[in-house]
Amino acid sequence: MLVGGTDMTKVTVALPTLNEALSLGTIESLWTADIYALAAGVVLVPAAVVADRYGRKRIYLLGLGVAIVSAILAGLAPTGAVLIAARVGQGIGSALLIAGTVAIIRVTFPGLQLRALAYGVWTAGFSTGSALGPLLGGGLVDFAQWQWVFWINVPILLVCLILIAAWMILPESTNPDPPRLDGLSAVLSAVAVGVPIAGLKGLAQPGIPTWLALTGIGVGAVAGVLFAVRQIHLPRPFLDVRLFADRLLAVSAVVIAVTLGVFNGTLYLLTLRYQVVDGLSAVDAGIALIPLAAAMAVGGLLGPLLQRRLTQKHVIVGGLALTAVGSLVLATMPGAGQPVGMTTLGLGSGIVMAIGANAVMSTAPAERTADAGAIQESAFALGGGTGIAVLGVLAIHFGGQTPTGPSHEATYGPGTETALGIAAFFFACFAIAATPIILSTTGRRHLRAL
Numbered sequence: 001m002l003v004g005g006t007d008m009t010k011v012t013v014a015l016p017t018l019n020e021a022l023s024l025g026t027i028e029s030l031w032t033a034d035i036y037a038l039a040a041g042v043v044l045v046p047a048a049v050v051a052d053r054y055g056r057k058r059i060y061l062l063g064l065g066v067a068i069v070s071a072i073l074a075g076l077a078p079t080g081a082v083l084i085a086a087r088v089g090q091g092i093g094s095a096l097l098i099a100g101t102v103a104i105i106r107v108t109f110p111g112l113q114l115r116a117l118a119y120g121v122w123t124a125g126f127s128t129g130s131a132l133g134p135l136l137g138g139g140l141v142d143f144a145q146w147q148w149v150f151w152i153n154v155p156i157l158l159v160c161l162i163l164i165a166a167w168m169i170l171p172e173s174t175n176p177d178p179p180r181l182d183g184l185s186a187v188l189s190a191v192a193v194g195v196p197i198a199g200l201k202g203l204a205q206p207g208i209p210t211w212l213a214l215t216g217i218g219v220g221a222v223a224g225v226l227f228a229v230r231q232i233h234l235p236r237p238f239l240d241v242r243l244f245a246d247r248l249l250a251v252s253a254v255v256i257a258v259t260l261g262v263f264n265g266t267l268y269l270l271t272l273r274y275q276v277v278d279g280l281s282a283v284d285a286g287i288a289l290i291p292l293a294a295a296m297a298v299g300g301l302l303g304p305l306l307q308r309r310l311t312q313k314h315v316i317v318g319g320l321a322l323t324a325v326g327s328l329v330l331a332t333m334p335g336a337g338q339p340v341g342m343t344t345l346g347l348g349s350g351i352v353m354a355i356g357a358n359a360v361m362s363t364a365p366a367e368r369t370a371d372a373g374a375i376q377e378s379a380f381a382l383g384g385g386t387g388i389a390v391l392g393v394l395a396i397h398f399g400g401q402t403p404t405g406p407s408h409e410a411t412y413g414p415g416t417e418t419a420l421g422i423a424a425f426f427f428a429c430f431a432i433a434a435t436p437i438i439l440s441t442t443g444r445r446h447l448r449a450l
Contacts, residue, residue: 001101001122003067003153004094005129007036008264008384009293010137011087012271013282014149017141018083026396027201028080033268034197034388035084039091040098041381042193045239046186047099048374052175056100060170061161063096068157075147086150095381102373106361107173115362116304120354124300130293134271134286141282178236179371185238188227193382196220200389240371243364248313248441249372252359255316255352255434256379259323261387262427263349266330267292268388269395269416270342277416292342299350307355312362313438315355320438322348324424324431331424334417353380394419 011018015029024032051059070089077083105122109115140148199216202208231237244250267289274285299319306315326345329337357376364372399415 001097001125002129002132003156004097005126006133006136007090007094007129007153009130009133009267009271009289010140010149011036012268013134013137013275013286013289014141014146015272016275017146017282021146022077022080022083024080028084029272030201030389030392030396031084032080032087033392034264034385035087036091036094037264037381037385037388038194038197039088040095041091041378041385042190043092043095044099044377044381045189045374047095048103048371048377049179049181049238051096051099051103053178053181055172055174056103057170057172058100059096060100060104063093063098063100064157064161065093066096067093068154068161069093071150071153071157074150090150091381095377098377098380099373102361102377103173104170106373108171113308116307116355116358119358119361120300120304123303123350123354123357124297126300126353128294128297130267130296132293134289134293135283136286138282138284138286179238179240180234180236182230182234182238185227185230185234188223188230189239192220192224192227193378194220195223197386197389200386200393237371239374240368243368243371243375246363247437249360249363249375251434251438251441252316252356252363253375253379255320255438256356256360256376257383257386258427258430259320259349259352259356260380260383261390262323262327262423263292263296263345263387264384265387265391265423266327266345266420269391269419270330273416289342291339292346295343295346296350296353297346299347299352300354301350302347303351303354304358306351307358312355312359313441316352316359317435317438319348319351319355320431320434323352324348324428327420327424327427331417331421391419391423394422 012033015024015033018024018032019029047059047063067090070086070093073089074083074086077086101122105115105118109118136152137149140146140152196217196219199213199220202213202216227239228241231239231241244253270292271285271289274280274288275282280288299322303315303319306318310318322344326341326343326348329341329344331341333341356379360376360379361372395415395418397415398418
């Protein structure tokens with residue numbers, strides 16, 4: 001998860017160099033940044049099903065192999081298209097790793113308090129990776145070659161596989177009542193995740209009719225509805241959508257997705273603005289972003305500690321409030337207010353990620369661990385990928401077009417300021433609306449677990 005966190009952010013800080021080396025356009029840059037999270041989101045549900053049936057440890061080890069090979073190919077990419085394809089492979093490897101890890105944690109730590117701490121450490125690992133990512137990516141770009149932004153993963157993952165001996169240490173487990181392998185469900189879930197994001201990007205791409213982009217968004221929505229209907233009628237669903245009947249689980253998943261979307265979208269835009277508009281080097285941009293990502297790592301560890309004195313619901317609400325305040329400060333107080341805004345946004349996001357993840361997993365029955373894990377991690381992946389896509393499209397739209405397409409300077413200058421302002425306003429509205437819903441959830445299964 002530490003490596004996965006760096007993959008989210010170190011590539012973003014390297015984008016200006018990648019743009020020049022591979023002649024990436026603005027839309028290709030957007031795909032390079034968020035295709036990793038989106039590919040993970042598309043594959044997570046099928047990966048969780050396969051892990052349940054054939055073994056979580058096996059899927060975890062397979063994910064390590066896929067992630068290593070994809071990192072090698074990304075560094076060898078001669079064009080933007082090949083790089084994007086390799087990033088898809090990295091996302092698939094990440095999904096396989098996550099599908100195994102979520103269930104392994106759930107069956108290894110039976111107590112609620114220990115499990116909360118385990119998920120907090122797990123989330124902090126990802127957050128710490130996010131914190132190190134900008135500085136690591138900037139250092140590799142400035143002092144080595146851009147290829148090492150990807151190749152650095154290879155020795156680290158090999159250490160996990162060989163020296164730490166993951167194949168010996170990790171316990172193997174399966175679900176005694178595994179989901180059925182249903183091809184139609186897999187296709188519907190992939191369409192519901194991937195097509196709307198492609199449609200969103202199409203809205204900002206010259207030459208793609210608006211009606212076609214909107215059609216893509218609509219097709220994805222219809223696929224999502226058909227997927228849910230099919231799951232309800234299957235004897236053993238591919239993904240048990242009936243888990244959403246638990247309001248604490250449902251609202252926690254939504255809060256995770258929206259919060260991480262704001263965090264990742266903000267990180268993406270600030271990284272590029274610091275380099276393209278403010279003229280900072282990749283290393284200096286990474287240093288400037290440390291308060292945002294490091295505070296998220298602290299929040300991931302702070303959340304479980306707060307839960308010892310407060311309920312999950314109140315900790316989640318507190319995290320939402322901090323995230324809303326941080327995003328508003330970033331949008332309204334440029335300059336000196338940015339470190340404060342980044343720290344507050346990161347702290348709140350880390351708390352929401354850790355406690356939201358534990359709430360999703362703790363409210364689900366033990367025999368539905370994989371289903372809950374797929375829901376939780378789909379919220380992570382879709383929130384992160386969609387946040388970059390939405391804020392990126394807003395920045396492109398409000399940055400204006402040149403005869404040859406979107407302007408990098410305008411997109412990451414005035415366009416970014418407008419996009420961050422819109423995101424801050426709508427997230428504040430979301431936090432205000434979500435608070436009474438969260439506090440009114442019964443969390444019956446959670447109370448029985450306590």
